[in-house]
Amino acid sequence: MFSLADRSVIVTGGTKGIGRGIAGVFARAGADVAIAARSSDEIDSAVAELSGVGDGRIIGVVTDVSNRSSCDEMARTVLEAFGAIDVVCANAGIFPEASLETMTDAQLSQVLDVNVKGTVFTVQACVSSLTESGSGRVIITSSITGPITGFPNWSHYGASKAAQLGFMRTAAIELAAQGVTVNAIMPGNVLTEGLVEMGEDYIAGMTRAIPMKALGTPEDIGHLAAFLATREAGYITGQAIAVDGGQVLPESPDALPA
Template structure:
């Protein structure tokens, strides 16, 4: 475990489900003090209670991070509760499916606001709280979809996730003088509550296309986030860490079959 995380003040947006919940649990186990942020305050409180029951420190907070007001209130709450802010995990995101010819402007704007605009607003609010302390960590949850791959129905999602990485690189440069690093994790096929409800045959098709022949876990993504948040990653910034089990490596799916035939 990364001992440098003990006692650190951490915000995790979108922290009530899937990868976000895994990140919250990871920080809680590492001894950090976590503010779990969600539009649904009851759900945020429930996840915070899970952390507390496991011996950690956490509190829930309701905020719409697609708005400046929500982000300002979120950061102020963390500073008041935990005497400052050390780490922001900009994890809030949605992925409703809509083909381009059927997608409305409202559909597109909603995804961009939730995924990309919230990253900008959360980062801007966090910088103000961090730079006076001379240190800080900002970690963005991006995706393989957009930066590396595409998938029908997710044009708006892919645009938002590719945009996050473009934003990250400039943010890393601007924040470096304050001792703040800005990085991202790029999860691949990660088993979450939503995926677990899909038909087994569909999941089997995905598994067959993954080099390790299994889905990743939310804890494995959290481990990457915890490293980027730690003192041990003090000279890592502007970096996108893929936690995808090599999903984007094969040139074609047949490469996996050819690899097996070589053994």
């Protein structure tokens, strides 16, 4: 059960953070994995690290998900390399800070172009191959921020993450007849390079706010993505699942045990 040994997977934003964790889980499960990102140097590093950890092939594809033509080229490259695209993990995303009062048009457009348009372009580029797979899977990395919670200086990010879920639900309806499922993962605070940059005080505060008293790992997200990618998960579609250690559960800090 739950084999990924014959599955071909694209992970956008797969060179670091959550994307790297997702790619690693799929690679260790024996899938063929294509890591898509903008930096060729980071791609080379990720491919070198994951090559040989499983029985599948690992390739890298330089891709700008905010550009439709680049996404189309990504899909063509992966199809030529693997012969199929069974799973698309639309993970690429950015989260620059900007207050609502100071946010510029350019800052808003940048986040929406990568996080929202990038998700749509990635899925569109792979739809025909996912349909041909017979059990195609789309897994979108959203967030608890936006759909469930909010955080200062991330209103544009939160809006983009909520928009992904709106896209996910309608895409799930449109693609269901072709046997393609579309689901989303909503990570809580996951210990990535980006979170480390927020500083020790931020990490300590977030850890205290999580009932399980620990931040998530990129692999925690990867494990759910891997399950949703299996044939056994074929009756699950249009769902957004939080992986957050219970972070969204307390109605106030007083609800947490000392």
